[in-house]
Amino acid sequence: MIAARFKKIFEPTRIGQMQLKNRIVMPPTGTNYAEKGGAIGQRTLDYYEARARGGVGLIIVEGSAPDPQRTVLYQASLGDDNLIPRWQKVTDAAHKYDARIAIQIMHSTIENWDGKAVQVGPSPVIVPARFMGTPGNPPHELTEQEIAERIGSFAAAARRARLRALMGWRFTVLTSTLSPPFSPQPPTSAKISTAAQSRTRQDFWWR
Numbered sequence: 001m002i003a004a005r006f007k008k009i010f011e012p013t014r015i016g017q018m019q020l021k022n023r024i025v026m027p028p029t030g031t032n033y034a035e036k037g038g039a040i041g042q043r044t045l046d047y048y049e050a051r052a053r054g055g056v057g058l059i060i061v062e063g064s065a066p067d068p069q070r071t072v073l074y075q076a077s078l079g080d081d082n083l084i085p086r087w088q089k090v091t092d093a094a095h096k097y098d099a100r101i102a103i104q105i106m107h108s109t110i111e112n113w114d115g116k117a118v119q120v121g122p123s124p125v126i127v128p129a130r131f132m133g134t135p136g137n138p139p140h141e142l143t144e145q146e147i148a149e150r151i152g153s154f155a156a157a158a159r160r161a162r163l164r165a166l167m168g169w170r171f172t173v174l175t176s177t178l179s180p181p182f183s184p185q186p187p188t189s190a191k192i193s194t195a196a197q198s199r200t201r202q203d204f205w206w207r
């Protein structure tokens with residue numbers, strides 16, 4: 001009944017070089033199921049396998065930190081090569097049901113500095129409407145060198161996604177975390193895209 005009514009949804013399609021069995025896409029949705037250090041555990045694996053088994057054509061995995069230091073509690077991470085085997089299990093589970101899988105690489109503005117949660121931003125300004133300064137203190141103002149280090153983290157995470165046969169990635173930098181205002185330099189988002197693409201293959205879907 002549903003398939004007949006929404007016929008187009010169940011037709012195959014393509015995004016760049018990525019072939020999808022249908023047009024059903026699961027957007028990135030935070031679960032807080034990750035284990036210590038951002039590792040993927042059995043609960044996360046079961047969660048995504050159930051979505052693939054249910055018929056989703058493309059699963060975009062929840063916002064995952066590009067670096068173990070730039071993560072919040074229970075947030076998945078692509079920030080270390082030691083985490084790669086766990087991600088491979090997620091990819092294999094999706095492919096078992098002919099689903100494709102991508103990932104959202106996300107900096108949440110909160111970082112772990114020697115066990116202390118520190119919010120970072122382009123300026124030390126509290127902006128409640130944009131969730132800047134919500135821990136009660138102004139965010140740490142990132143220097144140009146610190147921004148460059150975080151861009152490198154995104155690129156490295158994209159490389160790990162490619163190694164694990166994830167078919168694509170999208171990045172999110174919440175509340176312009178890494179983009180200094182009125183900067184004459186190209187937007188940080190553009191720099192992240194360029195750096196990440198240099199670490200991945202041409203058929204790797206990104207946005």
